[in-house]
Amino acid sequence: MIRPSAHLAEVRYEIRGALTRRSRELEAAGLPIIKLNIGNPGRYGFETPPHLRDAIAAHLRDSEAYGHEQGLEEARETIAAQQRARGARGVEVERIFVGNGVSELIDLSLRALLQPGDEVLLPSPDYPLWSAATILNDGQPRYYRCLAENGHLPDPDEIEALVTARTRAIVLINPNNPTGAVYPRELLERIVRIAERHHLLLLTDEIYDEILYDGAQFVPLATVAGDVPCVSFGGLSKVHRACGYRVGWMSLSGDPVRTHDYRDALQLLAALRLCANVTAQWAVRPALESKPTIGALTSPGGRLHEARRMILEGVANSEFLDLATPGGALYAFPRVRADRVPRFDDNAFALRLLEEESVLVVPGSSFNVPDSRHLRLTLLPPPEQLREVFVRIERVLARMAEGQHARAVA
16 A cells, blocks of 8 residues: 555645545536536636737747746846735746646645744635645644634734744735625734734735625735735736736735745745746736736626626525625635534535535535534625525525424424
């Protein structure tokens, strides 16, 4: 037997896990499945802006050799300019790293930071890659709660109470996946002060930075952090609907003296994988320097805005669900009410919804939420399809509630 790494026993990624494999089996048997499990715009009919494709096509001949380990100079200059325009301090081209999506860079950033047993403060719920990358790099996740009762915003006092002598970093996801929460400036300022007091690195996943609804305001963490060391992550996959291009970046801001050795460690790791995909990096400059295209989708009448409205209506009309309204990103994180379905297992519910109603969702426990009553829905399907999804969710929950009531009476 070839035994896998023991680290993997603690790693989960149900967004593409057992439920997804079962949905493929059902599809192979001829059943159409409504999929709300993944934030992959291209699979739902969204297209990458044509000027990004044109930039790549124009540079195919320039993409045949290995590139700089940190990314194309043109791309890094554009990213650095964006970060400086947002008010980030200490950002230079040599402190920008382009990778094969933010996923690769999350792993790289933690690998450069952690010693065995070091702790990383993560939100619960989190995007599970953060937990996985911490564990696979010999770190220990410690979770601060982002409760629905507080709009899925964290309590800074709870974050600080988790800090120990082994804590190395605080992770933020803003706008948040899976909840859609958008963090206000005052909250970010308090978290920055915690990092400053305890000499921690800030790691902020901002891949959904421009996907905002109904006047929500995104505040870049680096703008608030000032000289406090901060790594900000962004990319083309969500705002620019270019997931398959696999272009992400991270920007190291803050005091260059404090981060000098860490920057060199990042460069070493970047060099070991030679370089990121060169071809798609030519899309970075036109993406960041052209007029934004996401607003037409997130403003009233736009497809994402209407999908979100349909989810809000579906929850409002539900006998069984409540929801902290998402202000950004591509998801909603509704919760099943305990007074209506007292005994609830989110994984069992998700499997029933798939088997009985042909709808695929992700259980909230997949995002490292203990005793979860949540499920994550993506906003990407057509709005009218989402209306039908709530009809099907309501049917399954009604059957569960009736079954529990019948057992209680018996």
